[in-house]
Amino acid sequence: MTRTEPVLMAVSPHAVSHAGVLDTFAVLKAVILPTLGKGPLIRRRKVVGYAERKGLDDRAVKRLQALRRKHGAGPLVLAVPFRRQALLLSPADVRMVLEGSPDPFDAATREKRSALNHFEPHVVLASKGADREKRRRLNEETLETGCPIHSMSERFAKVVAEEMDAVCDQALEQGVLDWDSFFTGWMRTVRRIVLGDDARDDTELTDLLEDLRYRANYAFLRPRHRKGREAFLRSLRRYVDKADPQSLAGRMAQLCPEAGLQPHHQLPQYLFAFDPGGMALFRTLALLSAHSAAEEKARAEIAAAEGKAVPSLDYLRACFLEALRLWPTTPAILRETTRPVRWARGGLDEDVHIFIFAPFFHRDDETLDQAHVFDPALWTDGIVRPDLALVPFSHGPVVCPAAHFVPMTASLALRRLLTRMTMNLEEPERLSPRRLPGTLDNYTLRFLVTAK
Numbered sequence: 001m002t003r004t005e006p007v008l009m010a011v012s013p014h015a016v017s018h019a020g021v022l023d024t025f026a027v028l029k030a031v032i033l034p035t036l037g038k039g040p041l042i043r044r045r046k047v048v049g050y051a052e053r054k055g056l057d058d059r060a061v062k063r064l065q066a067l068r069r070k071h072g073a074g075p076l077v078l079a080v081p082f083r084r085q086a087l088l089l090s091p092a093d094v095r096m097v098l099e100g101s102p103d104p105f106d107a108a109t110r111e112k113r114s115a116l117n118h119f120e121p122h123v124v125l126a127s128k129g130a131d132r133e134k135r136r137r138l139n140e141e142t143l144e145t146g147c148p149i150h151s152m153s154e155r156f157a158k159v160v161a162e163e164m165d166a167v168c169d170q171a172l173e174q175g176v177l178d179w180d181s182f183f184t185g186w187m188r189t190v191r192r193i194v195l196g197d198d199a200r201d202d203t204e205l206t207d208l209l210e211d212l213r214y215r216a217n218y219a220f221l222r223p224r225h226r227k228g229r230e231a232f233l234r235s236l237r238r239y240v241d242k243a244d245p246q247s248l249a250g251r252m253a254q255l256c257p258e259a260g261l262q263p264h265h266q267l268p269q270y271l272f273a274f275d276p277g278g279m280a281l282f283r284t285l286a287l288l289s290a291h292s293a294a295e296e297k298a299r300a301e302i303a304a305a306e307g308k309a310v311p312s313l314d315y316l317r318a319c320f321l322e323a324l325r326l327w328p329t330t331p332a333i334l335r336e337t338t339r340p341v342r343w344a345r346g347g348l349d350e351d352v353h354i355f356i357f358a359p360f361f362h363r364d365d366e367t368l369d370q371a372h373v374f375d376p377a378l379w380t381d382g383i384v385r386p387d388l389a390l391v392p393f394s395h396g397p398v399v400c401p402a403a404h405f406v407p408m409t410a411s412l413a414l415r416r417l418l419t420r421m422t423m424n425l426e427e428p429e430r431l432s433p434r435r436l437p438g439t440l441d442n443y444t445l446r447f448l449v450t451a452k
Contacts, residue, residue, distance in 0.1 A: 012092055041115055122135075236265075338350065
């Protein structure tokens with residue numbers, strides 16, 4: 001098959017349709033601009049709070065439902081002149097595209113590569129061809145992608161317990177747990193797990209990464225801070241050279257057969273991924289506070305696992321995944337076609353940018369009965385539900401290599417926090433169990449705490 005021959009994706013029964021100018025403007029206004037405004041690489045706190053108050057994600061879901069009724073469930077090609085864009089509207093198409101990555105649906109889109117070039121230009125997500133395959137293998141081996149319990153989990157569980165104890169001590173002294181105090185302890189945990197104990201208090205490194213990620217929010221619209229990027233990557237290289245054997249950096253250094261794999265360019269993604277992981281963890285605490293039966297079940301699981309260094313904690317993991325389903329921390333999943341692709345009717349040309357808006361599928365009450373309620377039972381059989389396009393860690397060959405690692409770490413943190421404290425959401429009216437909001441601003445969540 002030559003590159004110009006179209007690929008037939010017979011899995012999808014849908015037809016490709018084309019939006020007019022008005023519908024395209026509606027998508028830009030309701031979906032794309034708010035997503036960019038909140039920050040694709042790092043969240044802008046004020047915009048997240050505004051999105052909750054104004055129900056922006058709820059509006060986006062309703063807008064896409066209306067477009068699906070009007071145009072059908074197939075890909076909707078937008079009337080954008082400078083870059084061909086297609087919006088997916090059906091779970092079947094989402095599954096087909098994700099399972100067809102990286103060819104004919106490449107994950108290393110122009111937009112993604114431009115953004116990641118601000119702080120990790122040689123990361124696997126921005127790589128292609130043989131480089132991508134080798135770097136992907138290195139990441140999968142480091143994170144043990146297919147394993148729910150990592151082989152170094154006992155060490156990591158100890159780190160989590162120590163740092164969450166420090167969070168609890170401070171919260172119990174103040175009587176309140178807020179985002180900033182939790183996140184400070186969470187990032188200490190992350191630095192120790194990813195880079196080793198010497199990085200515990202290296203806030204300069206993660207502050208620099210935060211600055212670079214803010215720049216990356218603008219992708220190619222903002223010039224790169226080359227000196228800052230070089231300083232950041234030099235620091236990471238030093239941690240790789242030290243190769244703390246009890247860290248992921250040390251594990252990666254041991255597994256890395258050649259310098260060309262650029263291990264220090266892979267590690268920023270680990271630090272980056274744990275940031276939204278902390279957001280989802282904090283929202284999980286809020287969900288448990290608002291759902292007493294679920295909290296009782298979670299505490300029963302913790303009690304049953306007492307004495308075990310690294311229990312599976314399946315229910316806590318399910319609660320964490322449900323928080324990711326309700327409020328996706330990766331709202332936009334991007335692909336671009338590497339060659340023409342045919343649907344059942346119509347098709348997409350080569351080099352079309354494909355936009356998957358995760359909140360639409362995760363909160364689509366026209367196809368998902370549990371769209372707006374807390375239902376951990378959705379996750380009893382795995383970490384993704386591609387049949388419903390519930391893909392908090394993406395899906396297919398380009399699924400997030402940390403798809404098990406992050407829930408494992410989060411469940412261990414939840415275990416420690418719930419063991420030490422009882423937590424009551426300070427503003428419980430923000431989470432009505434009958435219908436949860438489309439956006440939840442984690443930065444303003446506060447819990448009144450007492451010793452357990």
